[in-house]
Amino acid sequence: MAEERQRIRVEFAYDGGPYHGWAKQPGLPTVQAALEDALAMIIRQPIATVVAGRTDAGVHANQQVVHADIPADIWATVPRNAPLAPAPAMLRRLNGVLAKDHPGIIVHQIQEVPRVFDARFSAVRREYSYQIADGLARWNPLYRHIRWQHREELNVEHMNIGAQDLLGLHDFLSFCRPRPHSTTIRTLEELSFSRLPDGAIKARIIADAFCHNMVRALIAACVQVGAGQRPPAWLGERLAAAERTSETKLAPAHGLVLEKVSYPSCEQWAARAEQTRARRDS
Known part of the structure; x- marks a missing residue:
């Protein structure tokens, strides 16, 4: 027994x-x-x-x-x-x-x-945040462990324009490190950038799930756009290429925070877990 x-x-x-x-x-x-x-x-x-x-x-x-x-x-x-x-x-x-x-x-x-609850497979979305202090004038040593201190000032408007092309259900292979026997198809619900009261930039990133390194790769790509190294349309072009290349960079880890994991009502835990497992298996 x-x-x-x-x-x-x-x-x-x-x-x-x-x-x-x-x-x-x-x-x-x-x-x-x-x-x-x-x-x-x-x-x-x-x-x-x-x-x-x-x-x-x-x-x-x-x-x-x-x-x-x-x-x-x-x-x-x-x-x-x-x-x-x-x-x-x-x-x-x-x-x-x-x-x-x-x-x-x-x-x-x-x-x-109940045993039908699964922390991984019953979840419906994950939300992350990322903070960037751009430009030397905004660097603050008190926040150096939770913000990417980026030397160049960034154009937040261009970052938001380019990020729009990444929303929705896509293969995010260009922005992640694939794991064996795992899909890189995800639904990105939000990727947006805004200024905090002290002038630093805060990103909000929401998806049903994320591939390995996906959030940090998305942030790094958007920063290239904000720094003027790439046009906003480049983000959509990278997504469509669906290939991981040397252009895939990673933002520093310390600016990233897992803010929230969301679940459906308890009556839906089992069904959600089965749905997620089936999608990952396929």
Whole structure:
């Protein structure tokens, strides 16, 4: 008889600066290793997590999501003697463990969810932001870890004009590093640039999902347009070429933040997961 398990949904934020990305790597500090080690310390056995979307080394998150399956009998003991249900007790204990060695990771919410919830495949969209301080006059040492300090001033209007040609359902092979047996077809819902009150540029990028390096490649391409190195129409031409070449550049990782992962109502979790898996398999 299979062991009964309770699936939990964990929402958390992190400063990606000290980590070599999300995914575990031998001998290197990663966000996944930090989170799973903390869970294992509490549960007293290895716990595997499934993430909504991997982030590269140095990329930050305001709202990342994972799910994990905990043996039901152990889950019931998480509160110990505290007058709390297992989920809030786990939230308190997990943050306590992380605070010792990983103060840049904060768990905001833990929920019990049915087994049909999948942090990766049930998601309907991901939203990122990216900040750029363009021109030496806008450089601020206080923001150097969260903004790309770009030497040239950028034309935001040209960046927005060119970005319009990238919206919609396309093959984004020109702007990503393909993984084996994975599709590079995505639906880009928004790619826009605006000035913040202090003059820095903030990009907003939303899609159903992103390929490896896709956001950073899109930002780098738009910056070439903003710097006058390429005309706005070049972005659409690169997209149509559907090939990764030496023209594919990457913006620095530290300016990128995963802002939000969105899910449908709980009644649609299973259907959405099946739909996403079928699209990826094809």
